[in-house]
Amino acid sequence: MKKLLFFTAVLFIITGCTQEQQNKIGRSIQNYTGVNGVVDIYSGGKLVMRFLKVDKLTTAHGTDDNQPRPYRYAYGYLDKNFNYKIDPDEKKKLYFEVTNYETYVFYENPVQ
Structure with missing residues (x-):
């Protein structure tokens, strides 16, 4: 009740x-x-990097002027072989940045 x-x-x-x-x-x-997010980064229409278990992408802000910067940052696991799984050689969580000038997609991991 x-x-x-x-x-x-x-x-x-x-x-x-x-x-x-x-x-x-x-x-x-x-x-x-938390979100079981994936960030795919493309170059020339081809998938070049994938990060797994990304909670969120954060917009960077300047220290002195607090103005938004033209990039976002996050932490995630680099999926070297694009299989949506963290393999034994991919166990280290990495800091990464994507600029507003790159093509990237953030979505929930389809393989749970």
Whole structure:
């Protein structure tokens, strides 16, 4: 009964929010729970790098002026053989950046 009341209360709160507020709530939940994200980086229309278990891409901001920079950064595992799995030789989590001038796609891992 308590779960039903809690679920009903959450439902009323969410439906009373604007779409932007709902998106912010969804992003907050994903930031807390994490996302099994994949970032594919393309060059010349060809897949050149893939990173796995990426929680989110963060837009960089300047230290002094706090202005957004033309790149995003994240941490993930480099998938050298593009098989959507972290193999024994891919166990180290890496920092990486993608610029606004690169072609990249961020999506949830289809192989769970």
